[in-house]
Structure formats: structure tokens, C-alpha cells
Amino acid sequence: MKRRQFIWDTTQSLTLFMLSPSLLTCCNQDDESIVPNGKTAIVIGAGISGLAAAQSLQQAGFTVTVLEAQDKAGGRIRTNRSLGIAFDEGASWIHGPKRNPISDLATEAGAPTFVTDDNSVIVFDSDGTPYSDRTLSRAENDFYDAIQAVLDAGNQNQSFQTVFNSLYPNQSQNRLWKYMLSAYLEFSIGGDLSDISSQYFYDDEAFSGADQIITNGYDQITDYLAAGLNLKYNTPVSFVDYTNEKVMVSTQTDSFDCDYLVVTVPLGVLKSNTITFSPELPTDKTNAIHQTQMGNVNKFLLTWETPFWDTSLQYIGYTPETKGKFNYFLNAAKFSPYPALITFAFGDYATTTENMSDEEVINEIMTHLRRIYGPAIPSPTHLLRTKWGQNPHAYGAYSFATNGTTSNDFSTLAQSVNDKLFFAGEHTSRDYRGTVHGAYLSGIRAADNIIHL
Secondary structure, three states: OOOOOOOOEOHHHHHHHHOOHHHHHOOOOOHHHOOOOOOEEEEEOOEHHHHHHHHHHHHOOOEEEEEOOOOOOEOOOOEEOOOOOOEEOOOOEEOOOEOOHHHHHHHHHOOOEEEOOOOOEEEEEOOOOEOOHHHHHHHHHHHHHHHHHHHHHOOOOOEHHHHHHHHOOOOOOOHHHHHHHHHHHHHHHOOOOOOEEOOOOOOOOEOEOOOEEEOOOOHHHHHHHHOOOOEEOOOOEEEEEOOOOOEEEEEOOOEEEEOEEEEOOOHHHHHHOOOEEEOOOOHHHHHHHHHOEEOOOEEEEEEOOOOOOOOOOOEEEEEOOOOOEEEEEEEHHHOOOOOEEEEEEOHHHHHHHOOOOHHHHHHHHHHHHHHHHOOOOOOOOEEEEOOHHHOOOOOOOOEEOEOOOOHHHHHHHHOOEOOOEEEOOHHHOOOOOOOHHHHHHHHHHHHHHHHOO
């Protein structure tokens, strides 16, 4: 997965890592060495940010309760093993594993990783003809030049699409360019070109190193972090009252009180007003919730009895007329014993797929594959799919800067309220939004802010 390929700035990554000594001790502290401090904390959400916050607070002596709306920890880190293969419906990659705390967590959790080589790819045109390496290399170089040109010309209130089309009017309908804009940019950011900010779409940071995929399920990391915590599943929160000294948290059946509350639900849930706050959240925070946006990327796993594709390849690209439409395939047989391909829907087409039947999805995907490999290839034996836009526990895949957004909005989303409410999640990470490590580090940050009060 090409993410932040042309921008590497590890200075801030290293600084943040060095300033967070609790990162590598998260689950290794003996319970008998923890000294209770008499304070209580509730964490809403058992995604990786909530688990990180809960572990840090518990180690510091707080009595911690985690309230999770689903029946398992992990949030958008969710692994489906119903077909035998570990299909990560949400997070799959460790982006930039060097000095990335998720790399250390994977090692501690015993989760094996595999480097996915972005250069191991053949891209096919809509008639099944492969693009030459020379053509693809030149196009990618031009593409990254165009990314920089949009950054230079962009402004807060214009979308990437508007600025790009003004600078490159001849490329907007070019199939290869639509493929790159979709499989590289929309995948990385999470939103449609028409919604992505032209000024702030790539102003965040990245760790270095080739991306790695966790081969037998990302949930090994969240299961590891969840160990030893007081987790209450199937407990969605509907109301938070922070009027008095104690914060009151209400669900459909129970109420809880605490000294400190950490809210880690996804941006999509905050935007849906599923949780009512009393008093209402400050205006700058509600404005930031409104101004930022939750993107949508959907994933589709297809299995066969035997592979018909080149299993030495890591990726297969395809350039249909419709942007974002099943144009990028991850070869799961490269790192697992299963003959399976994972494909994606990006941008507006990701939302389109959520109203399509399984049969319609399979037909569209097989149309592309049969253009490449011929009409005789068999239909898949099974399909697994996601519908993140309709998921009531997320309402999208990950956050991004849209028109009217500034990077300060992500900082505002991270701000605490009255030293009682604290916020974490990838959408509260200005530098690492949209990533697992951003979510994890935000949980550490929220816990540290409470600990140091």
C-alpha cells in the first residue's frame, strides 16, 4: 500500500517516540507492582487508542473500566477468520515500521509480519494489456510531481480534484492517472478526490521503512493490549454528564461514574451524535467535528480452489473507466497458504458498493479479472466484504482533511475539556491521523495528560 511514498519526515516521529517511555512497557508490568492512586477512569471504546489509554492509566494506579459497544476489543482492527484465512476487515498494514511502536507491539504479541513490496506489481489496461514498466515508471514520477504541484497551489476551500483538474486538465480522464489517483491517493487519504483538501491532504508525518502486513490477523495486537483490563462488551454509551465533580456515563442499562473520562469513539460516531454530552462540547470542538470528515474504503476478499494469477506478484493493478472501482488487488497467496485476492473500493465508489449485492460485487470484480486473465477463469468460491460507511460503530474507515479543514482541527479534536473529558483516536492525531500508530499514540497521550494533572 503506497502511503506517504514521496514525503518522509522522521524527525518528529523519532522525537515523539523518545518522549513516550511507556510505549514498550504497556503490557509487561506485574499487577502486584501497581500502586492504586484512588482515582477512577472510564474509557469509551476498546479500539487500539482506548486500549492504550486504559493500559497506561491502569499501570499508573487508576481503576479503569473500558466500555465497548461491540462484542470484542479492536474497533476498526477486526479480523474475520470464518474462511480460515485471516481477513483484516479494517487495519492491515504497519505503515513505516522503523521506530513505529506498532512494530514493537507486533513482536511482543507474537504477530508475524511480511513486507509488502510496492514495486512487485503489474498494472493492466481495461482491455487486459499490461502497461510497460517504462510507461508505469514515467507515469508514477509525473504523478508524484503532480501531488507536489497540488500541494503548492492548493488552498483551504478548494478540493484536490478542483486544483488538480485546473493544473492537469488532460489527465483527469486518463485511465492510468485515475488508477494512481485512486489506488495511491484515495487509498492513502480515505476520501474521494472531490472531498479531499487541496492544502492539508499530506501535511501529516510518516515513519520510514517499507510497509508490513500482519499475516495472521491484526487483532493479535489488540487482543494482547486488552489482556488484564476490565472490559465491558456490548455496552454502548449514550449519555455523558460532566456537570459535577464526577463524570457520569450512561448506557441503555447502567450508569457509571469516574474522575476522568477518555472518549475514543471514531470521528464518524462523534459526527453522528450517538453520544449526548451535557453540557454540550465546546464550540471549537464541535466545529472541528463538523469540519473534518470520515472517509470510506471497503475491502473484498475472494477465494478460489487454485490460483490463476501470478502468485509471485504482490499487487495487480487495473485501470477501469470508473475511478476507485476494484482497481487494486493484493495477492494474499504471497504471504499465506490461501489462494485468495483482496481488492478494494475507494472514494465515492466505496460508498456505491455498500448498496450492491454480493452477486453484483462478484460480477464487477470478475469482469476486471477476466479482462486480464481470460474468460475461462472460474468464479470465486467465497466472498467476504466490508461496509464501513454503514457500520454504526465507525461510519467510515478513517478521518481526513476535507475542504474547509485545517490541521489545527485535528489538534482541537485532541483537546481535553475541563480536565475531565479527554479524547483519543486516529482523528485526534494531527501528525498521524488515519493510522493505527496514530490511534495508539493518541491513547498514550490522553493517558499521560491525565496522569500528569
